[in-house]
Amino acid sequence: MPYIANTPKDIEEMLKVIGAATIDELFQGIKPHQRAKSFDLPGGLSEYEVTEHLQKLGYKNQFDFIPFIGGGYYDHYIPAAVPHLISRGEFYTAYTPYQPECSQGTLQALYEFQSSICTLTGMQVANASLYDGGTALYEAMMMALRINNKRSKIILDGGVSPIYRKIIKSYTTNLDISLVETTVSHGIVDRKEMLKLFDDDTAAVILQNPNFFGAIDDLTDIVQQAHQKNILIIESVYPMSLGMLKTPAEMGVDIVTGEGQSLGLPLNFGGPYLGFMATKKEYIRKMPGRIIGQTVDQNGKRCFVNTLQAREQHIRREKATSNICTNVSLCALQALIYMSLLGKEGFKELSQTNYHKSEYLKKRLDGIEGVEVKRSAPTYNEFTVHLPADASAVVAKMIDKGFAAGFPLGRYYADMQNYMIIAVTEKRTKAEMDLYAECLKEVILETQGEVVGCG
Incomplete structure (x- = not known):
């Protein structure tokens, strides 16, 4: 029988409060012919039977190509040490702490993840992760609109992943934003088309490098032209490419996002994945998501905290930087372990x-x-x-x-x-x-x- 914590006395007290004599009275509004007389469900299975059934279902999937x-x-190959370390109980069951000081181990791991993302992208600050690459790119767009809050136009390059573009269009359907898409091309960004779209209402340009078609583009000239008109540049990156390509920081990019699946996460039928975001220090208060900071306690000992929480934790909903007030801590830790195992030279190689x-x-x-x-x-x-x-x-x-x-x-x-x-x-x-x-x-x-x- 199912375990229900309510005792007869509890039930009696609850019924008394709501003014009902019996539980049946709660369902009098449902007509008898609308009620299910019985549920034709099979009996339960043993652990072995459930395992065998699930294996048979799994064999229907094609996985040997x-x-x-x-x-x-x-x-990508995931070193055996990554899943082994990530499966430790203190990692696997931990949740992002809401009280800054309550879990120093988790906070330190997220701090190191942020540091690794900054090293990878060359940017000054990063957050503790977002859900995935697509939603991270949308969050970067909203961040740019908060920075350039007098402007409402976003230029979305045709080389950006169509999956990401669908996410952005879905989120912005009912927002007062002018979303302008450029022509899709197998190659690099069409400079002439892009520059014609720059105007005083443009808040940001969203680019991807390498783009969806794999093309590599040095965006330095576009960044410089955009900055002359106070337009921000958002770049979605493939993190693995940063082991040999010019970093977003070297090109002068303002906000960087990406999908972290390639950093030690399995494909796994679409998730869970890992979004990351990094930016310039001057924009840190406009950045969504948690940020872990390093400080010292009253005894002078190094410790870690959730910093700048007023941006998203302790603020009215309409003034928050984002409606995403969590992160994928376990996936971020998995990416950190992967990057740490490779090291700088290993990552380059x-x-x-x-x-x-x-x-x-x-x-x-x-x-x-x-x-x-x-x-x-x-x-x-x-x-x-x-x-x-x-x-x-x-x-x-x-x-x-x-x-x-x-x-x-x-x-x-x-x-x-x-x-x-x-x-x-x-x-x-x-x-x-x-x-x-x-x-x-x-x-x-x-x-x-x-x-x-x-x-």
Whole structure:
């Protein structure tokens, strides 16, 4: 029987307070024919039976293919020490403390996470994390509007992930914001189009680098032009790329956000993931989310606190910096452990490995008739290809050959049915990439009516 804490005496007292004689009186407003007479539910299962049932359901999922899917979420190797450390009870069950001094271990871990994000991006301050890359980008946009509070126009570059753009448009539907999107391009930002949109009502420009199509762009000139008109620059970054590319701080960017999944988090059917945000120190009071600070106690001993809490914890709702007043502490800790295990040199080496492996696959695909690797700009880790057939059909056929071949762009762009993004991480071996190229060649021939095979 279910355990219900209310004793007969408790029930009697509660009924007396609400003026009812019996529990049945509470349901008199529901007509008899509307009430369920019984619930046709099966009996309970044992632990073994539940485990067996769930395993059978799990086997329906396809998990034995080699992934080349990108688009913002990547199949990176996670060192065994990461899940081992994160599963410690004091980490796994801890929650972000609401009283600053109550959990020094959790606060220190989040402080170190912020420090690592600042090191990675070159920015001066970071928060204790946000939900994911998409919502972090939206929060950055709202932060920019608070800073430039006399302006209402946001320029959203076409190279930003369509997933992120959907999130931003969904959040801003009923807000008094002018959201202007630029043309989608496989390459870098169209400077002429962008500069024409700059005006005195523009609060910020949202860019992504590398962009959704993998293209690398030095944004320094755009940042300088924007700052001449007091326009803020928001950049969404792929953290792994920062091991070899110019940092947002070096380009003069004002607010940086990103998806932290590549920092030691598994793909896991879409989450939970990790959003991060960093900015210049002058904007810290406008930044959403928790911020952990370092100080000393009355005995002069180093300690950590939730600092500047009035921004979001102890303030009226309409004046808060965000309606997101929490963070994904466990995921942030997981990312911190991952970055700490790699270290600066390890992170650089891994970043370069990702780049060089993707360049190798580009060269292998160049030899396939009908496949065009888009080279309007240098790329990092992933790149766009044009196929002589529908990309979704090619991806479906490649699954049969053991590959998740890429991300079909027709899913988000009606005029790109024959395009797909291919991502390469450090996990992909030369043998896997060679076989991928061979199988892709065979699949394209199959779509053209020829019967062939690879292996």
